[in-house]
Amino acid sequence: MSEGDAADNDADPVRAVAQGTFDLIHPGHVHYLREAASVADELHVIVARDPNVTHKESPVLPARQRRDVVDAIDAVAEAHLGHESDIFVPIERIDPDVIVLGYDQHHDEEAVQAALDERGIDCEVTRAGPREPKYDDELLSTGRIIDRILERRG
């Protein structure tokens, strides 16, 4: 390897990817993104498009707005609107060294790892931990925030 290559390799930042719906942002999201950012030099976040949120109610906020808010979080280098149909398109573009799944996300690490290997994408898959409530009334779920809104404003 020539000296130039070695220098180039040193300059390459370690990139992590986190992803999710991020509808109404709460401290649980911030915890996840900070934990994901802690394992890399820069954190890229893929924000899910409505059609790909199939395992729960559709988000109330537009994807672009959800992306803009996540992009403003200090731990995040850049937030990206997810691809409409192929979740590996942004992965191939960002080319992360590690994908950090959320503590309760329905993705199976081994399955995601196998899909990456199949595409020849050299990237680890790990999972973040949960953020426990700091006080009784803390709402750490978008669903529960919406329930509270309906209770009080519905």
Ligand SMILES: Cc1cc2nc3c(=O)[nH]c(=O)nc-3n(C[C@H](O)[C@H](O)[C@H](O)COP(=O)(O)O)c2cc1C
């Ligand atoms: C590796 C990976 C890449 C993803 N890329 C996209 C994408 O390009 N477009 C998209 O709409 N969702 C993408 N997603 C998000 C999923 O579609 C799904 O909506 C999200 O994981 C839901 O997480 P949540 O229930 O925690 O919000 C990706 C998820 C993973 C694990």
Ligand SMILES: Nc1ncnc2c1ncn2[C@@H]1O[C@H](COP(=O)(O)OP(=O)(O)OP(=O)(O)O)[C@@H](O)[C@H]1O
């Ligand atoms: N309390 C929490 N602690 C750590 N991570 C969290 C917490 N809440 C959400 N996350 C993570 O944030 C990411 C995005 O979560 P999502 O957008 O589904 O929000 P949510 O609050 O979990 O939504 P809902 O409660 O409606 O399912 C996921 O990876 C999820 O694991």
